[in-house]
Amino acid sequence: RKEVEQDPGPFNVPEGATVAFNCTYSNSASQSFFWYRQDCRKEPKLLMSVYSSGNEDGRFTAQLNRASQYISLLIRDSKLSDSATYLCVVKENTGNQFYFGTGTSLTVIP
């Protein structure tokens, strides 16, 4: 059983489209939730932490549903520069281990 499940995609969307990624986690005691963005041959970079109340940063909105144990990332008005792999990451309330989803590949097409 995987701790974190993500649809690997790929998602190919036109510029300007809205795209949503979902991620489910298995441990109900999980405490912290994140979306990272990883460009080809680069390190993962923190895109957003995900809070219970949901949070928005410009074109990006993250939601957490604790009852259903999933988190989502919505990207509005997609740009070519949004093309990357998006990693869902979950941390439990004890211990130092962060659990990664498989990543979802996004390509925004002109």
Add this chain to the structure above:
Amino acid sequence: DTEVTQTPKHLVMGMTNKKSLKCEQHMGHRAMYWYKQKAKKPPELMFVYSYEKLSINESVPSRFSPECPNSSLLNLHLHALQPEDSALYLCASSQDGLGHGADTQYFGPGTRLTVL
């Protein structure tokens, strides 16, 4: 500043060589991590140090030897590696060394390792 630095950026080594990867952070973080990442896969945890003590070893072969000389530095010593060990090696750090509650992990740029 959320910077984690890693050296070297690229490393090519033979199977009989001994080399070391270095990682540094000055954010006062007390947990530091080594990950291995293959193409099109997520990072795979290798080791975690908490307050300079090894707290997690994910059954990594002994040809990889971690070291945490102080709270800011993390090394990964490599010896007798195999070609399948070629990968991107990522260092990361997070603030809470005891792993209690909410915490955020920051990654260095990685070392791209090729074993011939």
